[in-house]
Amino acid sequence: MKVLLGVSGSENASYAMEVTLERLVGSEDDLSVAVYASDAATDIDEVHQQAREFIEAHDVTADVRRIEGDPASSLSDLAEREYDHLVMPGGSKSPTGKIQLDKVHQFVLLNAQLPVTLVR
């Protein structure tokens, strides 16, 4: 199975990467990581760098891809066209601890035509 993990520099990105990599150990799945900017404040170069460092630290094989254009639809399109499963961090937490899903999550959940897993 080809798994695409979409990350954008949220606090949960490392946790989602950790969990996804652990589940891949011993399986025959291939992993790609797609980095995107969920809002104007995100530095996509930084997210790209973090993803590369994480992969190296875990000594796994995974390519890193950059999403250009509108992140929500571009991530969805890429996942549908080239992968079997889309995995994403399951949202960030508000000050009270409430889970907050961003526009990319919402679009993907409502539109992507493949299995989507939110990691929490």
Add this chain to the structure above:
Amino acid sequence: MTRRYPDERVSDFPKPPAEIVDHEDREIAIRVLDADEAEDLVGMYLEFNPEDRAQGIPPVEEPQIRDWVDSVCIENGHSVVAWYDEDIVGHAMLVDDDTGAAELAVFVLRDYQGARIGTALCETLLGHAQTLGLERIWLSVERWNEPAIRLYQNLGFQRTEQETLELEMTMRLEPE
């Protein structure tokens, strides 16, 4: 994402402590939470029905409840609680975000819901917020939670019309 707040300010909320008789004729005391009452607050959340969670809070398992009560409710939050006899049956809190505004969350045990305790908790919490000089208050609520949305609208919260999965509402308080 910059949150939009109304231009008009809301004022005149009652200040804690308060005593109310709820719709079931129970005498409920509403007070600012003391740090040494943390265990009582944990006690409430151990009784809390997981079906009444909102967006993942309160946590369900005891270790996570304790951690959340300590680090979010007590350390980072301003809380008022509703006491019935010796038990805390409702809790409303404001937690500072990074912009000088505060997020509001309120929870009431199922057996005590629908009795206006949530309203009383929020009113006194907002009164307390006025005393503390907090001006910008926001919250998020599930779009299908009509009773909660009505409660917030009656308090003076306005929808921000954000394209988010959950409904966001804001209020600008008059400090007192």
